[in-house]
């Protein structure tokens with residue numbers, strides 16, 4: 001008798017579980033609420049899809065149960081995943097830092113190849129079909145795989161349905177929060193710097209104490225900040241915000257300078273070129289909108305020049321450029337987040353099979369679980385490897 005497997009959600013983890021079950025002879029049907037499958041894969045990596053990473057380890061993930069991912073990542077390693085992709089005709093380009101992309105550099109080729117291959121194996125996709133009753137699916141099948149993802153990217157289908165399903169079966173849900181997400185700052189001046197992008201060092205300050213630092217792009221926006229450095233620090237920020245901690249970030253706009261060197265540079269230029277205003281001097285160092293922002297924050301007229309720019313004032317300016325503190329009062333929310341932290345407590349899921357420890361033949365894979373990866377292909381990597389384990393256990 002062929003096993004019947006029903007999958008809820010046609011994202012990365014749902015499609016791969018369906019393929020692997022069907023490959024071993026199961027009759028597989030996938031339910032997807034959107035009119036098209038895999039919307040998140042299509043937009044991922046800015047349309048290029050950072051599909052995985054050659055260097056995978058549990059240290060690339062955040063979870064209340066950090067070792068949970070180990071078995072999955074070891075069982076379906078990057079090499080195994082790449083071999084599978086090659087077998088189905090999807091070739092990868094692996095960058096020096098380990099990030100992998102489809103060779104075509106197009107996310108749509110990933111979706112097309114996976115979809116065509118799944119359909120060729122007889123997988124049936126029911127799109128435009130929103131599932132609400134898991135117990136009914138359980139009665140109609142040998143196994144049900146919940147692959148409904150998280151609330152991140154609400155316009156792409158992100159929701160908390162998977163958590164609600166898990167709750168019905170007695171699972172514990174850990175509070176979810178947006179991650180890989182932009183931040184809202186309590187500052188009017190930031191709005192005036194909107195559109196400026198620079199490479200900076202961002203340090204998280206929790207309850208007044210310095211925490212992690214990240215170097216990378218920072219983009220000022222009309223609500224706060226975006227850019228890779230901000231996305232990279234956002235997990236720590238967002239989880240602290242839901243824990244009601246006081247969260248600030250300090251931005252060093254010129255990481256290559258130290259305070260003394262920068263202050264001396266400013267006062268030396270003022271001495272050598274007395275006709276230059278302080279704004280003229282700063283635009284030789286930082287973008288003009290930021291220069292104006294710095295002066296406004298310090299209440300310094302942008303027209304002062306010559307002897308008015310004494311070393312004490314230069315030090316105040318240098319100090320702000322290297323250590324500009326902003327209060328973070330919110331994130332840009334689930335709609336704009338790439339992923340979400342929290343979710344189904346993994347201590348209630350068998351890490352070797354992804355089966356619920358509470359209900360036989362019910363599986364949870366991908367981002368619906370309390371597993372959150374760093375930026376760099378780690379989220380897809382867990383979606384693939386958790387899907388692999390579920391399928392392997394169903395069709396052994």
Ligand SMILES: Cc1cc2nc3c(=O)[nH]c(=O)nc-3n(C[C@H](O)[C@H](O)[C@H](O)COP(=O)(O)OP(=O)(O)OC[C@H]3O[C@@H](n4cnc5c(N)ncnc54)[C@H](O)[C@@H]3O)c2cc1C
Nearest residue numbers: 009011012013033044045050131149157366367377379380
């Ligand atoms: C803009 C963006 C860019 C990203 N870029 C990358 C990247 O480059 N690399 C990377 O590793 N990760 C990236 N991610 C994260 C990655 O997309 C997710 O971690 C991954 O898609 C999770 O896969 P999943 O299968 O668990 O869930 P999803 O891909 O979210 O799939 C879940 C599916 O279930 C469907 N669904 C939900 N509820 C129901 C229901 N009740 N009935 C029927 N269907 C339902 C949803 O519509 C959705 O299609 C990105 C995310 C976003 C939003």
